[in-house]
Structures are given as structure tokens and as C-alpha cells.
Amino acid sequence: MTTADNILEVQNLSVHFGHGDETVKAVDDVSFVVGHGETLALVGESGSGKSISALSITKLTPRAARFEGGQVMFGGQNMLSLSDRELRGIRGSQISYIFQEPMVSFNPVYTIGWQIEEALKLHRKGIDRKVEISHLLDLVYLPDRLATAYPHQMSGGQLQRCMIAMALACSPELLVADEPTTALDVTVQREILNLLAELSKKVNLSVLMITHNFGIVSDLADHVCVMKKGKIVEEGQTRQVLDDPQHDYTKQLMAAVPRLHPAKGGGVSPMK
Amino acid sequence: MNMERNQSLWGDAWQRLKKNRIAMACLSLVVLFTVLAVYGEVLYRYHDIKDTTPAYQNTDLDMAFKAPSSKHWMGTDGLGRDVMARLVQGVSIAYKVGIITSLIAIPIGVFFGCIAGYFGGKVDDFVVWLYSTFASMPGLLFILAIAMVVGKGLLGIYLGIGLTTWVGICRLMRGEVIKHKGQTYVLAAQALGLSSGRIIFRHILPNVMHVIIVTFTLRFPAAVGTEVFLSFLGIGVQDQPSWGLMINSARMRLWQGIWWEMTFVTLAVFLLVLAFNLLGDALRDALDPRLND
Ligand SMILES: Nc1ncnc2c1ncn2[C@@H]1O[C@H](COP(=O)(O)OP(=O)(O)OP(=O)(O)O)[C@@H](O)[C@H]1O
Ligand SMILES: [Mg+2]
Numbered sequence: 104m105t106t107a108d109n110i111l112e113v114q115n116l117s118v119h120f121g122h123g124d125e126t127v128k129a130v131d132d133v134s135f136v137v138g139h140g141e142t143l144a145l146v147g148e149s150g151s152g153k154s155i156s157a158l159s160i161t162k163l164t165p166r167a168a169r170f171e172g173g174q175v176m177f178g179g180q181n182m183l184s185l186s187d188r189e190l191r192g193i194r195g196s197q198i199s200y201i202f203q204e205p206m207v208s209f210n211p212v213y214t215i216g217w218q219i220e221e222a223l224k225l226h227r228k229g230i231d232r233k234v235e236i237s238h239l240l241d242l243v244y245l246p247d248r249l250a251t252a253y254p255h256q257m258s259g260g261q262l263q264r265c266m267i268a269m270a271l272a273c274s275p276e277l278l279v280a281d282e283p284t285t286a287l288d289v290t291v292q293r294e295i296l297n298l299l300a301e302l303s304k305k306v307n308l309s310v311l312m313i314t315h316n317f318g319i320v321s322d323l324a325d326h327v328c329v330m331k332k333g334k335i336v337e338e339g340q341t342r343q344v345l346d347d348p349q350h351d352y353t354k355q356l357m358a359a360v361p362r363l364h365p366a367k368g369g370g371v372s373p374m375k
Numbered sequence: 376m377n378m379e380r381n382q383s384l385w386g387d388a389w390q391r392l393k394k395n396r397i398a399m400a401c402l403s404l405v406v407l408f409t410v411l412a413v414y415g416e417v418l419y420r421y422h423d424i425k426d427t428t429p430a431y432q433n434t435d436l437d438m439a440f441k442a443p444s445s446k447h448w449m450g451t452d453g454l455g456r457d458v459m460a461r462l463v464q465g466v467s468i469a470y471k472v473g474i475i476t477s478l479i480a481i482p483i484g485v486f487f488g489c490i491a492g493y494f495g496g497k498v499d500d501f502v503v504w505l506y507s508t509f510a511s512m513p514g515l516l517f518i519l520a521i522a523m524v525v526g527k528g529l530l531g532i533y534l535g536i537g538l539t540t541w542v543g544i545c546r547l548m549r550g551e552v553i554k555h556k557g558q559t560y561v562l563a564a565q566a567l568g569l570s571s572g573r574i575i576f577r578h579i580l581p582n583v584m585h586v587i588i589v590t591f592t593l594r595f596p597a598a599v600g601t602e603v604f605l606s607f608l609g610i611g612v613q614d615q616p617s618w619g620l621m622i623n624s625a626r627m628r629l630w631q632g633i634w635w636e637m638t639f640v641t642l643a644v645f646l647l648v649l650a651f652n653l654l655g656d657a658l659r660d661a662l663d664p665r666l667n668d
Binding site: 161163193194195196199207210211212213221255269 | 564665
């Protein structure tokens with residue numbers, strides 16, 4: 104694969120915490136790529152290093168994290184060698200994030216509209232922001248009036264829609280979604296996933312999707328990487344991995360998580 | 376553009392505050408005190424320029440230590456001066472000490488507390504070292520040293536109290552910011568590409584505003600108390616009536632049954648502090664959208 108095909112190439116990335124005997128290799132020699140317009144799913148148990156990998160892409164990792172090697176190639180540059188200012192220019196405009204818990208992802212003292220505007224102000228100068236905000240809310244099927252609502256006045260599902268609106272506000276090329284539906288009701292999960300799938304098609308968005316849920320993997324992802332203790336233990340085309348998992352760990356994970364729609368899509372049911 | 380953003384936060388808070396009766400009563404009281412403070416200041420300056428004796432300095436030894444009457448509603452002091460006139464005049468100094476020292480201490484404390492909490496590491500080490508150094512110096516000595524440099528009077532008091540009391544708010548802010556830094560909304564703001572300054576002062580600060588407001592309201596009694604002490608030591612207010620001086624002189628007469636000066640001054644301090652505290656509480660609540668549905 105050449106760089107031209109991929110929007111993101113993570114090569115031999117290692118991120119550690121702590122020193123000496125206490126060293127935690129949160130991400131240990133990890134490589135993966137996200138193709139243009141494709142969705143890569145990163146699956147693995149809790150603590151396997153999925154979030155740290157995702158945050159490393161724009162160096163949003165906690166202060167204690169040490170980058171011990173590797174590269175994150177995006178737009179022809181190694182993200183790990185960029186200055187803070189350069190990274191800020193890319194965050195939110197070219198690479199956007201959605202987090203697990205929409206209820207705490209918004210600043211409680213500002214309205215939703217204010218917070219979406221914050222993104223627009225930063226990366227899109229010279230547009231009519233009011234118009235753009237209502238356009239963005241339309242995009243995620245929310246009424247305009249919610250622009251003046253505070254986060255606590257909205258449901259988790261509504262907030263996650265707003266989060267998506269905010270993430271897409273500056274037409275990013277890559278969306279990193281860290282378990283975007285884990286904190287939501289099952290019925291709402293489906294809506295949000297459909298929305299994400301629809302929008303990513305519409306704007307040809309590349310997505311790095313982190314999840315526990317093989318239902319999501321089979322419905323949304325083109326490729327999948329399975330992580331365990333900071334390492335990638337299995338990777339491949341989604342269909343291939345789901346139909347014929349090579350690694351025991353992948354089989355365990357598939358067995359552990361019930362599918363959302365076991366009947367749909369013809370993928371192999373992990374229940375077998 | 377900045378104004379517009381402020382308006383949504385503070386404008387909404389104001390709408391909520393207006394519905395709170397107690398807050399409005401306290402606000403009226405604060406406004407009244409403010410008017411008195413301005414009046415007192417103008418009066419002082421006017422007589423200072425004209426070189427005349429203001430009413431609150433009029434002595435009349437025949438009238439010394441008179442209990443409250445229709446002529447002197449709050450009685451007179453040992454030199455026959457009207458307690459009420461002096462009390463009203465004292466508002467201005469209490470205000471200036473409370474507010475100006477806050478204007479010095481709070482921005483310093485908030486700034487250092489925020490950057491220490493947010494950036495951690497070396498910045499934090501430096502700030503902690505700085506406030507530990509300040510905290511380990513006896514405050515009074517520091518104030519005395521400043522008074523030696525800038526001379527006796529109010530400027531020394533402002534600088535002395537202001538520069539020694541930022542440590543408390545700095546500690547509080549540092550802790551609060553550390554707490555908030557770990558929250559997802561801050562990570563989300565970072566993921567949007569916002570600068571550290573903007574995240575600290577636009578996103579975190581409004582969430583910890585209550586700490587500043589409460590600190591501000593609690594500073595008043597402390598600042599007035601320190602002013603009392605400094606005036607007593609002779610490095611404070613010299614030629615104007617201050618509540619500190621009044622309490623100090625009234626204290627010694629209390630056993631002679633001269634209760635009025637002490638009573639009314641204490642009452643005034645109490646009302647001022649109460650009004651600021653209740654208003655501060657209400658403002659804190661009004662600034663939190665979650666408490667208002
Ligand atoms: N701030 C930190 N300090 C020290 N260690 C950390 C820190 N953040 C994460 N780690 C370690 O990094 C490892 C990977 O964490 P990460 O958050 O990436 O897991 P995850 O795969 O996202 O798990 P989950 O599914 O629970 O979100 C964990 O073992 C954790 O102990
Ligand atoms: Mg995680």
C-alpha cells in the first residue's frame with residue numbers, strides 16, 4: 104500500500120507510561136492504516152491501549168505518556184514531530200474526535216450553539232456562523248432551537264448527535280470515534296451508528312472507530328485491528344476476520360459481545 | 376465578538392439572578408453601600424481640595440460620648456463627632472480596602488493557580504515554590520516592609536494585603552483546575568484545536584467561577600479586619616474615619632457603657648459582609664446552568 108491510498112499510517116508506534124519496573128506499554132509497536140473513505144475498527148478489551156493509540160494520532164495523550172518510537176503519518180507529515188501550534192491547526196479541522204460519554208464531553212456552562220461556534224470560529228473564518236450552525240444541526244437531524252439549549256437539558260443521544268455535528272463542523276478528513284455509542288441506550292446506539300455511516304458516506308469521511316462491539320465492526324468497518332495488551336494481534340478485512348478469526352483472543356472477544364443485529368448482513372454470528 | 380460571548384454567559388446569569396428575591400435585596404444593599412462609598416470619597420476629596428473641615432471631623436467636646444438622639448442618630452464619639460457621619464465615611468475605606476486588595480490578589484492568584492494546575496510539571500513546581508515562599512513569610516512583616524517602602528497610608532495597605540493574600544486563592548484555583556483538567560470536556564476542547572490559554576480562561580475558568588466569587592466575598596471581612604489592625608499599628612489610614620479606627624477606639628469605651636459606636640459599626644460590617652456573601656452565593660448558583668431548571 105502506498106501513502107496515496109491511505110489517509111493515516113501509524114507505523115511501529117510505542118507509547119509508554121511510567122519508568123523502570125513500573126513501565127506500562129500502553130501501545131507497543133503498533134502499526135495500522137486507514138484508507139481514504141474507509142472505516143477501520145480498533146477492537147480489544149478494556150485497557151488494551153485503544154484510546155491511547157487514538158489520542159496519540161494528534162498527541163492528545165495524557166501528560167504522563169511517553170512516545171517511545173514510531174511514526175504517525177498524516178497528510179505527508181509525521182504528526183509526532185509537529186509543533187504544538189501545527190497540531191492545533193490540524194485538530195478539529197482535519198482530524199476530529201468523538202468520545203464515549205456525550206454527557207461529559209460538552210462544557211456544562213455553555214450552550215450547544217456556542218460550543219459548535221467555537222469550532223467554526225477557530226477553523227472556518229468568514230462564514231455566516233449562525234447559518235452554518237443550523238445547517239450542521241439539520242445534518243444530524245436535530246431542530247435548530249437546540250442551539251440555545253445547555254448540555255444538561257439534552258439526552259445522551261441528542262448530545263452525541265451534537266458531538267457529531269461539532270466534529271464535522273470543519274469538514275475533517277479523518278474522524279476518530281472512541282466508543283461513540285457505549286454510553287447510550289441500545290436503541291439510540293443504532294440511530295447514532297446509522298447516522299455516522301450515512302454521514303461518512305456522504306462526505307467520503309475516513310473513520311477510525313474504536314469499539315468493543317463486533318456488531319458495529321461488521322456493520323461499519325472495512326478493516327479491523329484487534330488489540331491486546333498494547334499490541335495488535337490480528338488484523339484484516341472485516342469479513343475475513345469475522346468469518347475466520349485466526350487468533351483465540353479474537354474468538355473470545357467475538358463470543359463475549361452480543362451482536363446488535365445478529366440476523367443482519369450475513370456476517371458470522373459470534374454466538375456460534 | 377468577545378462582548379457577545381460574555382453576554383450569553385453573564386446575560387443568562389443575570390436573567391436568573393433577577394428571579395431571586397434575596398439576591399435582589401442584597402444587590403440593593405450592595406448598591407446602597409456603593410453609593411455611600413462614592414459619596415464618602417467625593418466628600419473627602421472635595422474637602423481636601425478646598426482645605427475645609429468636613430462634617431465628620433467636626434469636634435465638639437461638650438457633645439462627647441452622647442447616646443443616640445434625634446440630633447445624632449448614632450450618638451457621638453469621644454471628641455463629640457457624629458458617629459453616623461463617620462460610619463458613612465468609613466464605607467469608602469472599607470470598600471477600597473476590600474475591593475482594591477481583591478483586585479490585586481485575585482488576578483494574581485487566579486492566574487498562577489490556573490497555569491500551575493493546567494500545565495503541571497515545571498510550571499507547577501515554580502508556582503508552588505512561589506506561593507510556599509510567600510506563605511512562609513509572616514504576612515504582617517511583609518506588609519510592614521511594603522509600608523516602609525511606599526510610605527504609610529492606604530497604598531501600603533492595598534499592596535501589603537493584596538500581595539500577601541493571593542496565596543489562598545492560588546491554592547484553591549490550582550486544585551480546582553487540576554480536577555477539571557481531567558474531564559472529558561477539556562479533552563474535547565483540546566481535540567477541537569483550541570489553545571491552552573483559551574481552554575484555561577474560556578472553558579475551565581467559568582466552571583470554577585464559584586471559587587473566585589466565594590473568595591471575593593470572604594475577603595471583605597478579612598481585609599477590613601487587617602485594616603483595623605494596621606490602623607491600630609499606625610501604618611494605616613491617617614486622616615479619614617475608617618471602620619477599623621472606629622472599632623478600635625470604641626472597643627476601649629465599651630466597658631464605660633458607651634455601646635453605640637461599637638454597635639453601629641459592627642452592624643455595618645455585618646450587613647456589608649452578609650450582603651456580599653448572599654449575593655455571591657446567588658451569583659454562583661446563577662452562573663451554573665445546571666441548577667436553574
Ligand atoms: N494517564 C495514564 N497514566 C498511566 N497509565 C495510563 C494512563 N492512561 C492510560 N494508561 C494505561 O494505558 C493502558 C491503555 O489504556 P487505554 O485507555 O488506551 O485503554 P482502552 O483500550 O481504551 O480501554 P477502554 O476500553 O477501557 O477504554 C492501560 O493499561 C492504562 O493503564
Ligand atoms: Mg478507551
